[in-house]
Amino acid sequence: MHVLLYSKALYSTWLYYSPDRLLFDAGEGASSVLGNKAFAVRRVFLSHGHADHIGGLVGLVNIRNNAMGDKEKELSIYYPKGNYLVTEMMAFLARTNRRLSYPLEWIPLDAGDRVELVGGQTPRYVKAFPTVHVHSEKSLGYNVVETRHRLRQELAGATQAEIVARVRANGKGAVTEHYDQKLFSYGGDSVALRPAYVADTEVLCHDTTFLDEEDRKEYKHATLAEAIQVAREARVKKELICFHISSRYKAKVREIERAGGHYEGLDCRVTLVPPGRIVLVD
Numbered sequence: 523m524h525v526l527l528y529s530k531a532l533y534s535t536w537l538y539y540s541p542d543r544l545l546f547d548a549g550e551g552a553s554s555v556l557g558n559k560a561f562a563v564r565r566v567f568l569s570h571g572h573a574d575h576i577g578g579l580v581g582l583v584n585i586r587n588n589a590m591g592d593k594e595k596e597l598s599i600y601y602p603k604g605n606y607l608v609t610e611m612m613a614f615l616a617r618t619n620r621r622l623s624y625p626l627e628w629i630p631l632d633a634g635d636r637v638e639l640v641g642g643q644t645p646r647y648v649k650a651f652p653t654v655h656v657h658s659e660k661s662l663g664y665n666v667v668e669t670r671h672r673l674r675q676e677l678a679g680a681t682q683a684e685i686v687a688r689v690r691a692n693g694k695g696a697v698t699e700h701y702d703q704k705l706f707s708y709g710g711d712s713v714a715l716r717p718a719y720v721a722d723t724e725v726l727c728h729d730t731t732f733l734d735e736e737d738r739k740e741y742k743h744a745t746l747a748e749a750i751q752v753a754r755e756a757r758v759k760k761e762l763i764c765f766h767i768s769s770r771y772k773a774k775v776r777e778i779e780r781a782g783g784h785y786e787g788l789d790c791r792v793t794l795v796p797p798g799r800i801v802l803v804d
């Protein structure tokens with residue numbers, strides 16, 4: 523996994539997921555930090571339409587048209603269907619970029635919708651799930667999912683010879699089954715995610731606007747304790763990325779990191795993304 527992200531609550535949030543060239547949200551500064559990688563982005567998935575998550579689209583769409591790079595590479599932007607703010611941005615970009623050198627496509631999504639990424643033996647896709655940010659606006663989270671094969675469970679105790687015999691008689695499909703593995707889950711600015719939506723994911727990127735519960739004045743965004751609890755219940759395998767941290771916690775993030783960060787009942791690593799810093803997660 524290779525993730526490059528910048529996140530400072532209220533100011534800007536974007537995350538580049540390099541294995542599939544996906545940009546999750548596009549806050550201000552995304553293209554200036556990505557530089558040439560702005561051309562690598564194939565798909566953008568927007569969690570919602572607030573300025574700190576879509577402000578960077580203006581630069582991204584423009585730079586792909588003007589900077590040195592493959593100016594004909596297509597760009598697809600997925601967003602929560604009917605989202606008013608995204609629709610306004612779409613109209614603005616259409617009016618101000620009448621002659622783009624590349625195909626720019628806007629695709630509305632509902633929770634449960636799937637976007638195919640790659641085919642082949644182990645296909646991957648993105649699946650949208652519902653999140654809760656503000657009531658006036660629809661928001662989505664996204665899972666990057668890989669379809670894998672494994673030996674059918676009922677054959678777990680079978681000998682090699684039995685398996686070979688079965689393949690000879692009925693083909694490879696008779697001994698293998700498919701299962702879907704979530705590789706990466708992005709929750710946007712949601713309150714605590716429903717663990718079922720991100721169950722068994724390898725990497726979870728969860729809102730952590732508040733490190734201290736008492737700083738949250740209304741039921742919006744999430745706290746560190748909630749992000750940890752979601753990761754625990756969802757049995758996150760490799761990494762919890764706590765992002766969208768409020769800039770009031772700059773010093774506190776360092777403190778927590780120095781303390782080494784072990785959390786009861788959590789088997790994965792925990793990375794706190796310091797507000798205002800560009801972070802690479804391997």
Ligand SMILES: [Zn+2]
Pocket residue numbers: 531532535572574575711766
């Ligand atoms: Zn935000």
